[in-house]
Amino acid sequence: MTxxxxxxxxxxxxxxxxxxxxxxELTKAYLDAIEAANPAxxxxxxxxxxxxxxxxxxxxxxxxSGAAGPLEGIPLGIKDLFATEGVHTQACSHILDGFEPRYxxxxxxxxxxxxxxxxxxxxxxxxxxxxxNETSYYGAVRNPWRAKGSNMDLVPGGSSGGSxxxxxxxxxxxxxxxxxxxxxxxxxxxxxxxxxxxxxxRCSRWGTVAFASSLDQAGPIARDVRDAxxxxxxxASVDEKDxxxxxxxxxxxxxxxxxxxxxxKIGIPKEYRVDGMAEEIDEVWSKGIEWLRDAGAEIVDIExxxxxxxxxxxxxxxxxxxxxxxxxxxGVRYGLRVxxxxxxxxxxxxxxxxxxxxxxxxxxxxxxxxxxGYYDAYYLRAQKVRTLIKRDFELAxxxxxxxxxxxxxxxxxxxxxxxxMASDPVKMYMQDIFTVTVNMAGLPGISVPAGLxxxxxxxxxxxxxxxFDEETxxxxxxxxxxxxxxxxxxxxx
Amino acid sequence: MSVDQTTVKRVAKLARIALSDEDAARMEGELNAIxxxxxxxxxxxxxxxxxxxxxxxxxxxxxxxxxxxxxxxxDIVANAPETTDNYFLVPKVVE
Numbered sequence: 001m002t003x004x005x006x007x008x009x010x011x012x013x014x015x016x017x018x019x020x021x022x023x024x025e026l027t028k029a030y031l032d033a034i035e036a037a038n039p040a041x042x043x044x045x046x047x048x049x050x051x052x053x054x055x056x057x058x059x060x061x062x063x064x065s066g067a068a069g070p071l072e073g074i075p076l077g078i079k080d081l082f083a084t085e086g087v088h089t090q091a092c093s094h095i096l097d098g099f100e101p102r103y104x105x106x107x108x109x110x111x112x113x114x115x116x117x118x119x120x121x122x123x124x125x126x127x128x129x130x131x132x133n134e135t136s137y138y139g140a141v142r143n144p145w146r147a148k149g150s151n152m153d154l155v156p157g158g159s160s161g162g163s164x165x166x167x168x169x170x171x172x173x174x175x176x177x178x179x180x181x182x183x184x185x186x187x188x189x190x191x192x193x194x195x196x197x198x199x200x201x202r203c204s205r206w207g208t209v210a211f212a213s214s215l216d217q218a219g220p221i222a223r224d225v226r227d228a229x230x231x232x233x234x235x236a237s238v239d240e241k242d243x244x245x246x247x248x249x250x251x252x253x254x255x256x257x258x259x260x261x262x263x264x265k266i267g268i269p270k271e272y273r274v275d276g277m278a279e280e281i282d283e284v285w286s287k288g289i290e291w292l293r294d295a296g297a298e299i300v301d302i303e304x305x306x307x308x309x310x311x312x313x314x315x316x317x318x319x320x321x322x323x324x325x326x327x328x329x330x331g332v333r334y335g336l337r338v339x340x341x342x343x344x345x346x347x348x349x350x351x352x353x354x355x356x357x358x359x360x361x362x363x364x365x366x367x368x369x370x371x372x373g374y375y376d377a378y379y380l381r382a383q384k385v386r387t388l389i390k391r392d393f394e395l396a397x398x399x400x401x402x403x404x405x406x407x408x409x410x411x412x413x414x415x416x417x418x419x420x421m422a423s424d425p426v427k428m429y430m431q432d433i434f435t436v437t438v439n440m441a442g443l444p445g446i447s448v449p450a451g452l453x454x455x456x457x458x459x460x461x462x463x464x465x466x467x468f469d470e471e472t473x474x475x476x477x478x479x480x481x482x483x484x485x486x487x488x489x490x491x492x493x
Numbered sequence: 494m495s496v497d498q499t500t501v502k503r504v505a506k507l508a509r510i511a512l513s514d515e516d517a518a519r520m521e522g523e524l525n526a527i528x529x530x531x532x533x534x535x536x537x538x539x540x541x542x543x544x545x546x547x548x549x550x551x552x553x554x555x556x557x558x559x560x561x562x563x564x565x566x567x568d569i570v571a572n573a574p575e576t577t578d579n580y581f582l583v584p585k586v587v588e
Contacts, residue, residue: 383544442548
């Protein structure tokens with residue numbers, strides 16, 4: 001029998017329906033793979049074998065009775081940011097030590113409603129703040145990819161590094177992830193997987209640990225474009241519990257796969273050709289343009305003049321919102337408490353011990369830019385710049401552009417403990433230079449693997465779409481995938 | 494704009510994060526690197542531009558003003574470090 005963990009969701013679903021194997025068998029295959037690989041990859045911070053097998057057993061009964069849901073019996077990994085009832089939910093932070101919520105996030109509840117099986121919780125940067133998964137309290141995740149002829153450990157990107165690594169190494173069929181500045185698309189780009197951040201308001205944020213509420217969106221990381229479409233359909237919903245969730249019915253995204261891109265207008269923004277970008281990124285971008293042109297799309301040059309201001313504006317807006325959201329971790333209601341001589345001392349000691357360096361840095365920046373006398377100069381100005389960034393995109397779409405093609409990341413995967421990155425926080429922030437604009441404008445963006453660099457490491461392309469037009473992204477993303485092929489790491493673990 | 498040690502300590506106080514002198518010195522450099530990076534926003538002409546309040550234009554949803562949830566005291570205190578009879582326990586606040 002073929003290795004069950006190598007099957008995509010679409011393939012596994014078809015075989016489960018035929019009765020070629022059961023969900024319990026499929027789930028066991030994944031649990032064995034996790035046991036063998038996780039000491040090396042560190043993608044999972046908590047594996048839930050008993051719960052997984054229980055859910056798989058129920059799924060098998062539903063399949064047998066002809067009542068299978070769209071994800072019936074499919075084993076998934078869940079980013080540690082999603083509240084899962086009675087199961088480790090810590091945003092990979094020390095400050096949430098021992099937290100096991102008494103409720104389920106809307107996104108994961110939707111997945112269980114559709115029959116999915118939970119394998120466990122996935123590693124991530126602490127509170128989703130990072131682009132390398134190195135800020136996790138549970139240690140770095142190793143990218144399943146290594147450069148040719150090298151045994152150096154590389155980062156999988158972040159913050160959804162555990163999700164991307166687990167999907168790439170076949171440690172789950174697909175994973176949930178979240179994206180505030182690029183945390184789905186950048187790790188997808190660095191691991192040869194597909195990741196989509198849907199339009200702001202498409203997936204409910206209820207029960208997802210908040211980082212920057214006006215930017216946070218959940219989405220899937222999957223093996224291929226079709227699986228990403230299948231996942232998003234289940235994850236997305238209109239939710240009374242999230243007032244920013246938008247009242248638009250969730251379409252059957254999978255139906256967009258294979259539709260022609262003939263006549264689609266694809267915009268190429270010159271502002272995304274940045275200084276110091278690897279030549280190979282440029283080459284892969286040119287290839288993407290050719291593939292879409294060959295498939296019948298019309299390629300047009302566009303201008304998004306405020307692009308360079310997206311990252312600095314993000315580093316005001318996101319920390320400001322984070323400093324407010326993370327005020328709740330005070331040692332009183334959940335998680336870690338470090339005793340102090342009075343209540344303020346207890347707060348301060350708890351937060352000093354519970355938050356890692358990057359999180360503290362961002363809380364401090366956020367507190368500073370919101371403090372008296374600085375609010376207008378920083379926060380208000382950044383929100384105005386955000387309006388301008390969004391307007392750039394709106395003008396492009398008004399001029400008939402259907403989607404925008406850009407690189408997903410400015411580089412391939414880099415080393416764990418990279419000294420350059422460690423010495424200057426801004427260097428790490430640059431990882432999100434191509435993805436952060438999309439969050440600032442609330443738009444959907446997909447990252448699709450497009451090739452390997454000379455070291456044999458994956459590179460991704462990003463497609464940006466109109467609000468709630470994820471279907472066009474799946475359609476065009478599939479064309480890129482068909483042309484580029486798929487990429488899997490050589491197993492070393 | 495940049496921050497000095499005194500400002501770093503004041504902000505840490507506002508953020509309720511205990512900061513040693515050593516941490517404050519390190520944080521000063523890191524915060525100034527970030528503030529230096531965001532400084533470029535000052536070159537953007539934002540006159541007459543509305544600050545963004547909602548990225549997707551939509552009317553604020555309102556729910557009916559009725560009790561729709563509750564009776565969950567046990568759930569609410571379940572994860573607290575210290576409780577007694579469904580109350581959160583904290584160090585003495587008022588003498």
